[in-house]
């Protein structure tokens with residue numbers, strides 16, 4: 001189990017975490033902890049209110065029922081979980097290990113060195129990334145506009161992050177300025193705070 005756990009953590013941090021929003025990452029860890037790791041079972045039945053309480057205590061922020069619904073839908077959309085039936089005791093969720101998740105499989109399969117391309121000076125190349133990301137900010141999930149869209153290095157250039165398609169993400173200017181020069185882990189608390197402040201203003 002120990003070796004297995006190490007593999008799960010490595011695959012999560014290296015391959016899955018970059019594809020999740022900070023909130024989704026928190027929920028996925030919570031699910032893994034309470035299914036595979038705690039009960040050695042790939043599934044968990046739990047109510048959304050219990051999830052909200054747990055996420056809130058971990059992140060020291062309030063999470064409500066509607067947000068949990070959005071998060072579980074997001075995780076299902078990214079192939080991390082499968083939502084089952086709901087009864088009196090809650091909803092059944094099948095939790096997939098990182099190695100079972102399509103986007104992680106894809107990354108595990110890539111062995112060649114990534115190709116660096118001229119995404120910053122070539123507008124057509126920039127557009128490829130915006131289109132891949134559906135013109136949505138990777139960090140806050142809001143749609144970007146021609147005025148506030150930019151490309152962000154997920155692994156910062158100061159930490160050897162490259163100009164590769166894998167490492168470049170569509171970002172709004174606000175998130176980009178917060179993330180700037182930081183790793184995703186370093187920036188996550190500041191991003192969350194800013195996302196929450198912007199939501200409260202709406």
Ligand SMILES: [Zn+2]
Pocket residue numbers: 137138139140141142171172173174175176
């Ligand atoms: Zn943003």
